[in-house]
Amino acid sequence: MKKDLEKQLDDVVENYNKGRISRRDFVKFIGIFGAAAGLIGGPFGLVRNALAKKNSITCHSWGGSTSEALRKFAFDPFTKATGIEVIDAAFTGMDAFLTQVKASFPPGGEFNIAHLSAVYDYARYTDLGFGVVLDETKIPNLKNVMTKMTDTLRAITKGTLSAVPYDLGQTGIAYNTDKISRAKAEELGASILFDKSLKGKLGSWGGDFRTNMWYAALHTGQSPNNMKDLGAIWNALKEQRGLIKKYWASGSELMSLLANNDIYATVAWSGRVAALQKQGHPVGYLAPDGTYSWMEYMYVIKGTDLDVAQKLLNFMLEPSAAIAVAKGQNYPPSLDPTKIAMPDEVKKLPAFDPTGKLDGYLFADPVYWNKHQIEWAEKWDRIMAGR
Amino acid sequence: MKNKPWKPWVLLAPSLTAVFFLLVIPVCFVIVYSFWLRGPSGQDIPAFQFGNYAKFFKDFFYPSILLSTLRVALETVFLCLVLGYIPAYFFYRTESRLKPFLMVLVMLPFWISFIIRTLSWINILGDSGLINHLLLKFNIINAPMPMLYNEGAVIMGLLQYLLPFMILNIYVSLDGIDKSLAEAAKSLGCTEWQAFKEVTLPLSLPGVSAGCLLVFVLTCGTYLPPMILGGPGNEMIANLIFKRVIGTLDWPFGSAISTVLMVLLMTIVYTYNRYMGISQIFKTLSNES
Incomplete structure (x- = not known):
């Protein structure tokens, strides 16, 4: 379509040069060409794209x-x-x-x-x-x-x-097998994420209040889909904050923290852990009872x-x-x-x-989770910020 | 030109149109949104109420993040000033043929993506980063020093981003000072230090203040360094706005926080303009002296 227009424009120019059309008509044709080109490309190209991309x-x-x-x-x-x-x-x-x-x-x-x-x-x-x-x-x-x-x-x-x-998939627990034995990880379960001996070597996903509350619920012996004692959840997360080195924000950051030994244990997406294991990093995967699936x-x-x-x-x-x-x-x-x-x-x-x-x-x-989203997300922000 | 006062407006029309559609209208949208309500699933409900602002000011959590942002901004301004004045003064005084090359070095960071520059600090300051690696290798330390994921790392990231702005502002101001003024002061009995303190420094203050304003405003709205280099508790106000707008789809409250930040920064810029004159910044940007 664009090529047709270009050919037509060439014809108009040629006719004008040969004196077959007046200057007024020439300007008119140029205007029509401009409008047509605008519809094909430019912002109106969206229309063309919408039609072409059917x-x-x-x-x-x-x-x-x-x-x-x-x-x-x-x-x-x-x-x-x-x-x-x-x-x-x-x-x-x-x-x-x-x-x-x-x-x-x-x-x-x-x-x-x-x-x-x-x-x-x-x-x-x-x-x-x-x-x-x-x-x-x-x-x-x-x-x-x-x-x-x-x-x-x-x-x-x-x-x-x-x-x-x-x-x-699951959001389970990844741990550094060089620093934490499998036996210890299995014995602690979700509580490994709250273990004081790992102070400064723990990580967590900062972008999701649900994951953090979920594991705090497991740590405090509650059902994540029906938490009765929210005070205990918040207290556990406040205590955990002092142990955390980094609240990561993306899967690649999670992998980087584990691969560089910046942290030894964290909640982690199962696929990312599998990828780290394939790359040969000493990373174990723990899925305790009630793992977030x-x-x-x-x-x-x-x-x-x-x-x-x-x-x-x-x-x-x-x-x-x-x-x-x-x-x-x-x-x-x-x-x-x-x-x-x-x-x-x-x-x-x-x-x-x-x-x-x-x-x-x-x-x-x-x-259950969507009903409390705003309230809990804001509370989680406070805890992360230490306020 | 005098007979045709509309001419400048015609010339300015494209820029003014762009500013109007790309800045003024979006800002108006943000302000309007700040009075709306959030529905249960994140829908925006048109309304005119001040609940979002009340929520911001009633609960000290939000002002405290704003205050901590202002504190980090002031710390960054101070460090940029101290670290920026020295190279700017050096560029002013030096007669070296390498001066253009050194100036290019100041601009060099702008040629690399801000995200890449920020991420690179992880490889320098991390537990297995360059510094800790060398210190451990030479047995200077036994365990990695915690240099990353704290406020220091955030300020470091901000410094490498903002220092060129400060250096260039001060340099442009210094470059406009006639060097013979300091020489005249010395010929009248001033020491080198006195000539700097009594003549050069006061004359360079417009550039210093312009640099401080730019660094302060840019720091207040910064998002990446605290996210990538910060640890628990190092969040700044832009991170909070992101969480409200993106994380909880609470556009009205996110807009209210944005409006509060905007009003605060506009007040600061207005105050600056009243006492210093905003034209100094444009002088720097247009490299005039």
């Missing part, structure tokens, strides 16, 4: 090895098979991404699929009106997904799904072309694609191991459940 879909994920695995084993093969381009994008964190979605216009309209984590965020996106109702008949591979995972999401969206579960899912955001999205989600749930992605990102897939045979590499990943029932896995109750 055969594409955007997927936001965690960047790094996760995005790489998705691109290599799911997106590129999907594009090859269907001709539909998957635009691979990364977000800096779930909270920041939710802010972007909320700030988009129309809200959510600039985004398609997001690789989100934790059920409470499924509830938050849904409550903010960003959800859709997926046509499950168009995602036949959904039948291979662990029932407990889909049921958990269905409970929030009244029996329907706005996302498909994709992988499983979560599922990741591909959330389809309102305004997305559902036919394309469902086609992509079904492709991503193909066992060959899902297992390859799982190996690449170090998190077990959402596929039920009793229905789909898993390779040994996946079976060894932290948080893998061979039964497919997830009976021993404790997830955060979205209603």
Whole structure:
């Protein structure tokens, strides 16, 4: 289209030079050309892009090895098979991404699929009106997904799904095996994060009040989804603050702190620990009773072309694609191991459940945690700040 | 030009339009949001109420973070001033042919990403960083010194970011001082120190104050150094705004904190302008003397 316009402009210039058209007409043609060029490129290029990109879909994920695995084993093969381009994008964190979605216009309209984590965020996106109702008949591979995972999401969206579960993870405890014996770690369990002998060598995730309260609950003998003695939780966290060297803010910072021996124990995402272990660092993984488990899912955001999205989600749930992605990102897939045979590499990943029932896995109750979000997040900020 | 007073406005129109749409309108949005309410899931509910401001001032936690930000800003200003005046004075006095090269060295940090510069301190100050590694290797210490994840590290990060601003401001001011004035003072019996104290230093004060203002304002709004280099309790007000806006989707309260910070900084800049004149900063930026 742009080339056609350029040719037309050349014709106009040539005609003007040869005196076939008046100066007034020449200026008029130039004006029309400018307007057309503006619509194709410049700010109005968005219109053109929106029309041209109908055969594409955007997927936001965690960047790094996760995005790489998705691109290599799911997106590129999907594009090859269907001709539909998957635009691979990364977000800096779930909270920041939710802010972007909320700030988009129309809200959510600039985004398609997001690789989100934790059920409470499924509830938050849904409550903010960003959800859709997926046509499950168009995602036949959904039948291979662990029932407990889909049921958990269905409970929030009244029996329907706005996302498909994709992988499983835990926020367990990472510890330096050169400095802390396995026996000591197992004996202390969650209390290793509050152990005074590790003063100045402990870390924690500063960006999430839930993780910190969760382990304080385990440390004080309470159920994380029904904490009765909040005073004990806050006191434990206040005491722990004096032992903490760094409240980390990202997965890469977590890995850097552990790899450089800056800290010896911290709450940690299971996939990151697996990555450190693969790199040969002396890092152990501890999952005490009540370990904070979560599922990741591909959330389809309102305004997305559902036919394309469902086609992509079904492709991503193909066992060959899902297992390859799982190996690449170090998190077990959402596929039920009793229905789909898993390779040994996946079976060894932290948080893998061979039964497919997830009976021993404790997830955060979205209603309970979202209800107290502001109050507890602000309290947590005070504790971190030492005030 | 005298007959056509609108001409300057025509020339300024593109800049003024950009400032209006990219600064004035967003700031107005922030102010409007600060009166709104947050819904249970993070929705913004239009309203006109002062609850967000009341929350900020009623609870000492938020003013205390603001005060601690101001304290860190003042410490940074003081250190930048002490560390910045010496090289600026050296550039003023030196006749060396290397002077342009040395000036480029001052600007050199700007050529590297701020995030990279900040992160690099982890490899220098960390437990297994360069300094601790060398001290341990030569048996000067037995265990790593805790140099990272504390206020000192934050100020270090701020210094490497802001020191060039201070040096350049002071240098521009000094460069405008006629060197023969100090020579005249000495010929009238002043010692070198007295000539500096009575002549050069007072004349360089506009540049000093401009540098102090820039460093202070930039420190108050800084976000990265406390996040990357700070430890528990080293948060500054920008980190708190980030948490409220991003972490809890509480845009109205985040906007209220931003507005409080903005009003405070505007008051400081207004006071500065009243007594010192804001034009000194523009002199530096345009490299006039």
